[in-house]
Amino acid sequence: QSALAQPPAASGSPGQSVTISCTGTRNDVGDYNYVSWYQHHPGKAPKLLIYEVKKRPSGVPTRFSGSKSGTTASLTVSGLQAEDEADYYCSSFVGRNNLVVFGGGTKLTVL
Amino acid sequence: QVQLVESGGGLVKPGGSLRLSCAVSGFTLSDFYMNWMRQAPGKGLEWVAKIGSSGTFTKHAESVRGRFTVSRDVAKNLLYLQMDSLRAEDTAVYYCARDADYYYDSFGLLYWGQGALVAVSS
Numbered sequence: 540q541s542a543l544a545q546p547p548a549a550s551g552s553p554g555q556s557v558t559i560s561c562t563g564t565r566n567d568v569g570d571y572n573y574v575s576w577y578q579h580h581p582g583k584a585p586k587l588l589i590y591e592v593k594k595r596p597s598g599v600p601t602r603f604s605g606s607k608s609g610t611t612a613s614l615t616v617s618g619l620q621a622e623d624e625a626d627y628y629c630s631s632f633v634g635r636n637n638l639v640v641f642g643g644g645t646k647l648t649v650l
Numbered sequence: 651q652v653q654l655v656e657s658g659g660g661l662v663k664p665g666g667s668l669r670l671s672c673a674v675s676g677f678t679l680s681d682f683y684m685n686w687m688r689q690a691p692g693k694g695l696e697w698v699a700k701i702g703s704s705g706t707f708t709k710h711a712e713s714v715r716g717r718f719t720v721s722r723d724v725a726k727n728l729l730y731l732q733m734d735s736l737r738a739e740d741t742a743v744y745y746c747a748r749d750a751d752y753y754y755d756s757f758g759l760l761y762w763g764q765g766a767l768v769a770v771s772s
Contacts (some may be wrong), residue, residue, distance in 0.1 A: 542694075562758050573757040577695065584765065585687075585695065590750050590758025628695050637695040637709060639685075639757060 543568065543629055543642035550648040551619045559645045561612040561629030568639055569610035573632035576605055576614045579644075580625045582586070588627075589614060624649045652676035652761045654746050659766030670730040672746030675760050679724045680705065681689055683749040685759055686720060686731045688742035688768075698729065698744070701751045714740075738771045743767050 544562040551557040561568065561576075569573055569635040587596055589605035592612065600615040613632070616623055629642040651653040659672040669684070686698040699710045708720050719732045728747050744766050747759035 575758040576713065577759075579695070582732050584745065584762035585759075586762075587750060587758050587760045588759075594750075594756075594758070596750060596758070596760055622664060626694075629694075630697065638711060639700070641695050644694040 541598065543631060543640055545641070545642035546647045547647065548646050550650055551616075551622065552577065552650045553619050556615060556617045557619060558613050559627055559629075559633075559647070559648065560614045561614070561642050563612070563631055564611050565610060566635045567610075567631040567633045568612050568629070571626060571632045571634055572607070573628045574607060574612040576603075576612075576647060577624045577628045578623075579628060579632070583626070594600050619649050621649050636638075652748065654748065654761055654763035656744065656763040658767035659744065659768045661769045662736055662769065663772050664737060665768055667732070667734045668768060670731040670733065670744055670746075670768070672763055674729065674746075674748070677748070679703075679722050679727060679729065680700050681753055682751075683731050683755045684720075684722065685747045685749070686718075686729075687745045687747055687759070687762075688740075688767075689745075690739070690742040693742075694744075700755075701729070702755070705750075709772055730741070733768070734744065737769075738770050739769060741770045 577585040579585040685700040748761040750758040750760035
């Protein structure tokens, strides 16, 4: 299955907001509210930030938020902090074949 | 608390087999969907396989279908990934991960193990 499209890199200064996009198709992001976002620091296990488009697990700061419009999902990180520098991945359920697809990842740099 | 610990990784020759185990604690496998994920060197995350809370539902990524098999032993609190006909491109860190929601598939993986390295090389 084709990967979801994410920008390879994003950046922002401390305190600013950054939005990372995740573009799919009607077979995944467009027709299903099963989009998740993960934060991954190299050498550590990935961390779930958002699932089902906008749900935030307990303990995830409210400055992480998710949304969706059409076939594009977005993760917004508000009030950037140094520790937010990491790789971010989106994923989605694929209805056509009941599988899961990930984006290629976005490296977020805090300037 | 919830813990997941992978084991069974290592170096294997192309065409060989390996079985990964994921020992879980703090919850019951029959209550949650479980997944295997991987990350190849320098690459992004890739979903590999999942098994439903009932144990009867399984799904595998197209890249491993017919070669990898996910299974579990609820009594032993163990999740497995049997990997056969291994290829160089299967070299990766493999993670087991638990779904966020009780009993049904939210497609959000809340708990992860620390990962097990599988290297396929002659």
